[in-house]
Amino acid sequence: MSLDDESAEVLRSLLVGGNVAALATLHDGRPAASMIPFAVTRRAGGIRLVTHVSRLAAHTGDMLAGPEVCLLITAPETAAMPQALPRVSIPAVAEFIPPRHPDYEASRAAYLAKYPQTADLFQLGDFSIVAFTPLSARLVGGFARAHSLRAEALADALGEDVA
Amino acid sequence: MSLDDESAEVLRSLLVGGNVAALATLHDGRPAASMIPFAVTRRAGGIRLVTHVSRLAAHTGDMLAGPEVCLLITAPETAAMPQALPRVSIPAVAEFIPPRHPDYEASRAAYLAKYPQTADLFQLGDFSIVAFTPLSARLVGGFARAHSLRAEALADALGEDVA
Numbered sequence: 001m002s003l004d005d006e007s008a009e010v011l012r013s014l015l016v017g018g019n020v021a022a023l024a025t026l027h028d029g030r031p032a033a034s035m036i037p038f039a040v041t042r043r044a045g046g047i048r049l050v051t052h053v054s055r056l057a058a059h060t061g062d063m064l065a066g067p068e069v070c071l072l073i074t075a076p077e078t079a080a081m082p083q084a085l086p087r088v089s090i091p092a093v094a095e096f097i098p099p100r101h102p103d104y105e106a107s108r109a110a111y112l113a114k115y116p117q118t119a120d121l122f123q124l125g126d127f128s129i130v131a132f133t134p135l136s137a138r139l140v141g142g143f144a145r146a147h148s149l150r151a152e153a154l155a156d157a158l159g160e161d162v163a
Numbered sequence: 164m165s166l167d168d169e170s171a172e173v174l175r176s177l178l179v180g181g182n183v184a185a186l187a188t189l190h191d192g193r194p195a196a197s198m199i200p201f202a203v204t205r206r207a208g209g210i211r212l213v214t215h216v217s218r219l220a221a222h223t224g225d226m227l228a229g230p231e232v233c234l235l236i237t238a239p240e241t242a243a244m245p246q247a248l249p250r251v252s253i254p255a256v257a258e259f260i261p262p263r264h265p266d267y268e269a270s271r272a273a274y275l276a277k278y279p280q281t282a283d284l285f286q287l288g289d290f291s292i293v294a295f296t297p298l299s300a301r302l303v304g305g306f307a308r309a310h311s312l313r314a315e316a317l318a319d320a321l322g323e324d325v326a
Contacts (some may be wrong), residue, residue, distance in 0.1 A: 019245040020237060020240065020245045021186070022196050022237070023196070024185070024187035024188075024195060024196035024233075026189075026193075027233075029188050030231050030254065031187035031188055031194055031195075031231060031232055031233045032254065033186070033196065035235060035248065035252075037245040037246055053210060058301075067284050069194055070187075070190075070193070070196040071196065072185050072196035072197065072198060074198050075181065076239060077239060081178050082182045082200040082202055082278070085183060085198065086265055087198045089195070089196055094272030104268065110239055115246075117244050118244070123299060132194065138297060140198075140222075154222075158211055162224045
């Protein structure tokens with residue numbers, strides 16, 4: 001389905017304006033939830049979310065063991081009912097992007113443009129870029145305003161907001 | 164381990180001051196992440212988190228199929244590095260609490276005390292209270308300040324803040 005303008009604006013605000021996502025992984029077969037900072041990059045055929053993780057973190061081991069994850073981005077809380085908070089849940093496949101990967105420079109640049117204070121972490125050998133390819137999305141724009149989206153709809157909604 | 168005062172205060176702030184958690188479930192064997200409002204109740208032997216879910220929601224079906232979940236509560240974003248945002252990840256077991264369950268009234272009261280505007284939803288047959296029993300917790304109080312906690316430490320840190 002294609003999104004109405006208001007829902008597309010909510011989606012843009014979450015993906016472009018948001019800084020942190022909840023990352024659901026499988027940890028020894030059980031669901032685990034952790035927090036990651038993210039940035040968004042455009043890529044042929046759609047968008048990807050990128051993050052920068054330490055090999056010491058449990059979610060890094062989880063993603064090395066199995067690439068299926070789910071990301072949740074939630075709008076900042078307001079005085080409104082929390083049940084109505086805009087959010088988007090994005091089932092995705094995680095891919096580690098080593099320095100010689102063709103997507104490395106664009107992923108690094110997108111992440112550093114958003115988090116320039118993390119530049120030092122790129123000097124450390126135990127940090128890796130991970131890129132998430134969305135499989136679909138479930139957008140909740142407000143109370144009883146939910147949309148199931150194909151992955152392509154994410155790029156469409158972002159328009160020119162992402163390089 | 165027992166928490167230093169500053170970390171205990173961070174944990175209290177997340178559990179008592181927080182309104183929404185990311186909920187990681189298994190959906191057809193894959194990780195899924197959704198958002199839930201929560202409240203905290205004290206119970207013999209520890210605390211539980213409670214929420215109120217619609218049977219139409221995917222996470223409700225996930226929890227009916229398998230009770231193992233993980234909750235993530237993240238502090239509101241500030242100007243600081245998002246990597247340093249305080250958060251706690253809580254692997255837990257979900258239990259549906261029907262109206263005749265001995266914990267029903269206390270769970271409902273804790274949830275409604277925090278979200279009085281949801282009272283009408285308790286009249287609907289397709290909403291259920293779900294209580295989460297923590298198995299452990301991983302608290303990140305700031306950059307490089309992480310603590311792995313036993314479930315009992317959650318109740319200890321909350322002290323008298325939860326009835």
